[in-house]
Amino acid sequence: MRFATALMAGSILLAYPLAAQHEHHEHSAADLGNLGAVHFTTSCNSAAQGDISRGVALIHSFWYSEAEKSFRAAASSDPTCGIAWWGVAMANYHPVWQPPTPDELKNGAEAAAKAKEAGAKTDRERGYIDAINTFYADADKTPHATRALGYESAMEKLAAAYPKDDEASIFYALSLLGTASPSDKTYAKQKKAAEVLNRVLPNEPQHPGVAHYIIHSFDYPELASLALPAARSYAKIAPGSPHALHMPSHIFTRLGLWDESIASNLAS
Structure with missing residues (x-):
């Protein structure tokens, strides 16, 4: 009996995670503490910096809706913070899920353009902004797979240019999984x-x-x-x-x- 119960439980669990290997697991708002150690240093003001680090941590656990809220809060705290809009654009691109929906593409492209317009105070931040703009550029004419490969190439170059920036390497790894x-x-x-x-x-x-x-x-x-x-x-x-x-x-x-x-x- 115990064996049969274990076998049944195993069968149910096998069907769920494996069939859903690349399905999204977006979640509603809950406890946003205890998200891990993320230090995404930027040139933005201190009020924006906390929301940016939080947003990056949320992205790394695929909590995209909450990540977007954090990045938008950062943009409100510091209107000159282009990297905050980079975060909004990243929150609308989910590399290991299916391609963005039309609404996500629109939101992401608008955010990527705002990131470029707001500008960056460092070459490193400009590299992140340019990379995500590579993905959203000409989205109406260029296939998703081509744009994803362009983003991967841009992140590879960014990671090589900043070998001490662990976040660049981590986002590069994610881009590889996405292609x-x-x-x-x-x-x-x-x-x-x-x-x-x-x-x-x-x-x-x-x-x-x-x-x-x-x-x-x-x-x-x-x-x-x-x-x-x-x-x-x-x-x-x-x-x-x-x-x-x-x-x-x-x-x-x-x-x-x-x-x-x-x-x-x-x-x-």
Whole structure:
């Protein structure tokens, strides 16, 4: 009986996370504390800076609607803060989900244009703004996949130009996951993303994006065991994010760790 119950629970859990591997897990407002350690330094004023760091943390746990609110608050606090509008544009682009909806494209393109108009006080910030404008440029004429590859290329250059900027590397890794081909069973881009993230990990052990994107990089039957340390740490890093509580279950389920998978889904 106990075996049958466990088997049934395992079957249910297997069907849920694996079928929903790239589905969104957007959440309504709840506890926005405990989102992990993110320090996205900018030239904006101190009032805007807190909202920007919070918005970046929310993006890294795919809480896009709340991230957009934080970035808009930053823009209100500092109208000269172009990077705040970069954040709004980023919150409307979800690389590992489906392409943006028409409304998201419109909102994101408007925000990217505002970021460019507001300008940047540093070359680093200008690099982020230029990169996201690469994605939104000519969205009505250029296919999503082409624009996503353009963004990936821009982020690769930004990460290379600023090797000490861990956020540039983390966003570059995310861009790789966003352009990985589902038909490539060598998982070349996923492995490259994981390589980038593992280089950053010693400096950023409490960063939500590092653990989260390692899980996405290895969320495949052949690779899942490589994500187990990240799966066991992500929920502890960002317990205020429902997605951080759920996402580890993908790996636990693939590895047959039913108790941990059940606990992960119940917590989320």
